[in-house]
Amino acid sequence: MTTHATEAAEGKVYDVAGQDWDQLVDTVLESDEERLVINMGPQHPSTHGVLRLVLTLDGETVTEARTVIGYLHTGIEKNMEFRTWTQGVTFVTRMDYLSPIFNETAYCLAVEKLLGITDRIPARAEVIRVMMMELTRISSHMVAIGTFGMELGATTPFLFGAREREMVLDVMEYITGLRMNMAYVRPGGVSVDLPAGALDKVGELLKVMPQRIKDMRKLLDANPVYLRRTKDVAYLDLTGCMALGITGPVVRAAGLPWDLRKSQPYCGYETYDFEVPTEQSCDVYGRYLVRVAEMEESLKIVEQCLERLSGPLKSGPVMIEDKKIGWPSQLALGPDGLGNSPNHIAHIMSSSMEALIHHFKLVTEGFRVPAGQVYASVESPRGELGAHVVSDGGTRPYRVHFRDPSFTNLQAVPAMCEGGMIADVISAVASIDPVMGGVDR
Amino acid sequence: MSENLPEVPQEPVARTGMFGVSGSGDTSGYGGLVVRRAPQLSTPRPYGGYFDELVDALPEGTAERVVVDRGELTLHVARERLVETMQRLRDDPALRFELSLGVSGVHYLEETGAELRAVYHLVSLTFNRRVRIEVSAPDTDRHIPSTVSVYPTHDWHERETYDFFGIIFDGHPALTRIEMPDDWDGHPQRKDYPLGGIPVEYRGAEIPAPDQRRSYA
Numbered sequence: 223m224t225t226h227a228t229e230a231a232e233g234k235v236y237d238v239a240g241q242d243w244d245q246l247v248d249t250v251l252e253s254d255e256e257r258l259v260i261n262m263g264p265q266h267p268s269t270h271g272v273l274r275l276v277l278t279l280d281g282e283t284v285t286e287a288r289t290v291i292g293y294l295h296t297g298i299e300k301n302m303e304f305r306t307w308t309q310g311v312t313f314v315t316r317m318d319y320l321s322p323i324f325n326e327t328a329y330c331l332a333v334e335k336l337l338g339i340t341d342r343i344p345a346r347a348e349v350i351r352v353m354m355m356e357l358t359r360i361s362s363h364m365v366a367i368g369t370f371g372m373e374l375g376a377t378t379p380f381l382f383g384a385r386e387r388e389m390v391l392d393v394m395e396y397i398t399g400l401r402m403n404m405a406y407v408r409p410g411g412v413s414v415d416l417p418a419g420a421l422d423k424v425g426e427l428l429k430v431m432p433q434r435i436k437d438m439r440k441l442l443d444a445n446p447v448y449l450r451r452t453k454d455v456a457y458l459d460l461t462g463c464m465a466l467g468i469t470g471p472v473v474r475a476a477g478l479p480w481d482l483r484k485s486q487p488y489c490g491y492e493t494y495d496f497e498v499p500t501e502q503s504c505d506v507y508g509r510y511l512v513r514v515a516e517m518e519e520s521l522k523i524v525e526q527c528l529e530r531l532s533g534p535l536k537s538g539p540v541m542i543e544d545k546k547i548g549w550p551s552q553l554a555l556g557p558d559g560l561g562n563s564p565n566h567i568a569h570i571m572s573s574s575m576e577a578l579i580h581h582f583k584l585v586t587e588g589f590r591v592p593a594g595q596v597y598a599s600v601e602s603p604r605g606e607l608g609a610h611v612v613s614d615g616g617t618r619p620y621r622v623h624f625r626d627p628s629f630t631n632l633q634a635v636p637a638m639c640e641g642g643m644i645a646d647v648i649s650a651v652a653s654i655d656p657v658m659g660g661v662d663r
Numbered sequence: 664m665s666e667n668l669p670e671v672p673q674e675p676v677a678r679t680g681m682f683g684v685s686g687s688g689d690t691s692g693y694g695g696l697v698v699r700r701a702p703q704l705s706t707p708r709p710y711g712g713y714f715d716e717l718v719d720a721l722p723e724g725t726a727e728r729v730v731v732d733r734g735e736l737t738l739h740v741a742r743e744r745l746v747e748t749m750q751r752l753r754d755d756p757a758l759r760f761e762l763s764l765g766v767s768g769v770h771y772l773e774e775t776g777a778e779l780r781a782v783y784h785l786v787s788l789t790f791n792r793r794v795r796i797e798v799s800a801p802d803t804d805r806h807i808p809s810t811v812s813v814y815p816t817h818d819w820h821e822r823e824t825y826d827f828f829g830i831i832f833d834g835h836p837a838l839t840r841i842e843m844p845d846d847w848d849g850h851p852q853r854k855d856y857p858l859g860g861i862p863v864e865y866r867g868a869e870i871p872a873p874d875q876r877r878s879y880a
Contacts, residue, residue: 295843610782633815633819
């Protein structure tokens with residue numbers, strides 16, 4: 223393949239087809255144009271999925287960075303208006319696909335607030351939610367740090383990150399039946415109780431993971447190459463963060479300990495003992511340090527969850543007692559991974575007509591939610607994840623809007639990149655850790 | 664349900680046109696799709712908690728309606744007063760809503776004269792408070808002033824709301840579509856926009872919508 227240069231209204235356009243870089247350099251050198259506009263993405267291994275960046279370069283300096291999104295828009299919010307409140311969980315879990323449990327929890331907290339049942343959620347379900355969220359936070363941060371390493375040219379962090387994430391996903395699969403997009407948290411509680419042996423699995427993970435996080439730290443914390451690629455890169459201070467609406471590790475790396483788990487607790491976070499790590503450096507390295515420290519804090523929370531689940535909350539309901547809201551069957555994970563309840567099927571199919579009608583109504587039509595609007599938010603690995611949910615009193619949401627932190631945080635790309643080197647654009651975008659499924663929804 | 668909301672007489676409104684299907688809009692096949700109008704309410708004082716303090720800190724008459732529901736405060740503000748109100752909410756030392764969580768649009772098809780809503784959620788980190796600002800625009804005049812000058816984070820959020828609902832934010836630096844393709848017709852999150860039924864376009868080819876791909880007759 224050869225490089226083509228064609229004249230167009232906007233100037234000379236170069237088409238690159240791969241394996242022709244030398245030719246491209248020669249052709250560009252012939253030109254007397256100082257300014258070069260590069261299109262990076264949406265198909266680019268370093269742009270975290272389908273993010274497109276249009277970079278205006280002067281030499282190797284970025285003078286203008288424009289972000290283009292929308293390549294993964296799937297109309298989830300629109301689709302939810304045509305499904306029942308419970309089915310909505312299956313949609314939201316697919317938004318930010320690296321932290322599905324957080325999407326589900328934010329949505330369910332909003333629905334529960336609309337129903338006015340927030341304080342009737344069983345304690346055991348709340349602890350399970352917290353445990354699943356913190357495990358997800360570890361796996362999400364592992365991907366963030368791992369892909370970050372790979373984007374900077376080091377494959378080992380990625381292998382480490384993927385391996386550690388796999389451990390968490392194994393636990394998820396054991397508990398919910400699915401590795402990702404598990405629709406586990408439901409309005410009123412969680413879909414199934416922990417299967418036998420789940421706590422041992424989590425316990426094993428707790429034994430191994432601290433050392434794995436230490437290994438990651440050993441690999442990166444003082445790595446000279448890593449430090450030079452991350453220190454003082456993509457600076458964004460607290461004022462910038464506030465103006466741009468940035469939350470999560472980016473704002474905590476700017477020195478503000480703003481974490482909804484502490485400031486506006488939900489799911490009983492006020493009863494757990496953990497710290498909110500912060501850094502003062504406002505740069506990529508600081509955001510990395512915050513993420514690693516958060517994983518260590520998450521392990522502490524998971525440990526406390528285990529204590530509760532094996533002690534005072536050893537057994538009990540995981541779904542609200544209200545039969546008008548709670549899913550009628552008590553699902554259990556079978557050896558084949560399918561969730562079904564033979565007892566419940568026997569009951570509705572052969573002994574109780576009323577139970578069958580009730581099951582049918584609740585499963586096909588769903589429950590009604592009183593009219594009104596609420597906003598519920600959780601601290602996802604990327605920042606404040608909020609769900610604005612409007613009901614008109616029917617069996618489906620009237621409007622669901624997700625305030626996804628990836629979407630908002632991506633607006634900081636120009637502020638972080640303009641005036642810097644093109645190589646630092648990769649670090650900057652990776653330090654925001656955007657997940658395009660959440661950005662575009 | 665919140666106990667401070669009075670029981671409102673509501674006229675049932677049958678919603679039609681689910682999935683763009685005519686004749687049978689009910690996808691559950693059970694119970695019909697009779698939905699009720701959202702209540703048009705105003706909560707009497709005292710609002711409780713920090714809500715009274717917050718409303719008092721704003722000039723008299725800022726909010727056309729104040730609704731306290733499920734522990735959340737909503738101020739309905741006229742669109743003419745939106746920018747000054749936002750500015751005050753951000754800068755007044757007694758309010759200090761430093762962080763905005765963006766704009767969310769809602770299309771209330773039945774509420775003639777106030778169909779389109781822009782909903783803003785603000786947080787004060789200083790006082791650890793939240794407030795919701797709601798602004799309406801009639802469908803015949805879809806203009807709401809832009810608040811990007813007060814909260815720069817609204818840049819993408821207003822573009823998203825424009826894209827999905829067709830609300831035009833006057834004064835936005837570059838109000839273009841953000842999620843849908845630039846040449847898309849219509850605003851998909853509006854209630855009069857059907858789900859599905861749209862052919863898939865490729866360069867040089869077009870795949871019909873699923874319900875028109877083959878005849879099952």
